[in-house]
Amino acid sequence: xxxxxxxxxxxxxxxxxxxxxxxxxxxxxxxxxxxxxxxxxxxxxxxxxxxxxxxxxxxxxxxxxxxxxxxxxxxxxxxxxxxxxxxxxxxxxxxxxxxxxxxxxxxxxxxxxxxxxxxxxxxxxxxxxxxxxxxxxxxxxxxxxxxxxxxxxxxxxxxxxxxxxxxxxxxxxxxxxxxxxxxxxxxxxxxxxxxxxxxxxxxxxxxxxxxxxxxxxxxxxxxxxxxxxxxxxxxxxxxxxxxxxxxxxxxxxxxxxxxxxxxxxxxxxxxxxxxxxxxxxxxxxxxxxxxxxxxxx
Numbered sequence: 001x002x003x004x005x006x007x008x009x010x011x012x013x014x015x016x017x018x019x020x021x022x023x024x025x026x027x028x029x030x031x032x033x034x035x036x037x038x039x040x041x042x043x044x045x046x047x048x049x050x051x052x053x054x055x056x057x058x059x060x061x062x063x064x065x066x067x068x069x070x071x072x073x074x075x076x077x078x079x080x081x082x083x084x085x086x087x088x089x090x091x092x093x094x095x096x097x098x099x100x101x102x103x104x105x106x107x108x109x110x111x112x113x114x115x116x117x118x119x120x121x122x123x124x125x126x127x128x129x130x131x132x133x134x135x136x137x138x139x140x141x142x143x144x145x146x147x148x149x150x151x152x153x154x155x156x157x158x159x160x161x162x163x164x165x166x167x168x169x170x171x172x173x174x175x176x177x178x179x180x181x182x183x184x185x186x187x188x189x190x191x192x193x194x195x196x197x198x199x200x201x202x203x204x205x206x207x208x209x210x211x212x213x214x215x216x217x218x219x220x221x222x223x224x225x226x227x228x229x230x231x232x233x234x235x236x237x238x239x240x241x242x243x244x245x246x247x248x249x250x251x252x253x254x255x256x257x258x259x260x261x262x263x264x265x266x267x268x269x270x271x272x273x274x275x276x277x278x279x280x281x282x283x284x285x286x287x288x289x290x291x292x293x294x295x296x297x
Contacts, residue, residue, distance in 0.1 A: 089156030103193030
């Protein structure tokens, strides 16, 4: 069946402005936010590791994040490391965390009363004492990450897989581009320990912009006591009298005229045109005051 005439558009097609068609930020543009996540993790992790270092205060320096791939990342982490694949609380997004083997063995040495030195060369596998230390470190890392992500507890951040070498972890598909940053922790007496975080570059927008904003609390109602709202000036207006006066009475006003008024029992208090509360008139410190009696729903 053929139409009698050529089809004609019912109306003009929508022409969207460039602002509506503009794409979101590229994953590489989110690397500074990833760095801020590392800074928050460092602030939570440094005091948490202090008990493992005889109570010494630790400092944390965050190296700028970078694009990399699994082969280069494995070279930086080394042949022996405590590597974890962690959930993040954002569906479909996992995070790789790797603490170099020298750091683990240094913490074991300090736990047994040593100066915190790691053996050279490193062994090919972790001894039992190091594996027990890794379990303690894993709990501290997951709790610190939960705090950095803004989770109330650490249940959303858990280890999905563990390995002593990055290649054995099988975290991400081969050849995929990764975003990685390194935290260097230490007390100044020994070489700093390196904790590396990494995830596919394409996961950054979802991690930092979806579900949970990394490094901040989950979205909810704005806190009026927090910046930038706390210092925002909002003039309040309390209307004590609202009365109508005939035009002829207004025309006869002169100095000494008395207008009888009745102050409302419930004085409305408004911001602009919106009534936010009601109150009663009184006095405080020799000044007229309004005591709030009800808050508008």
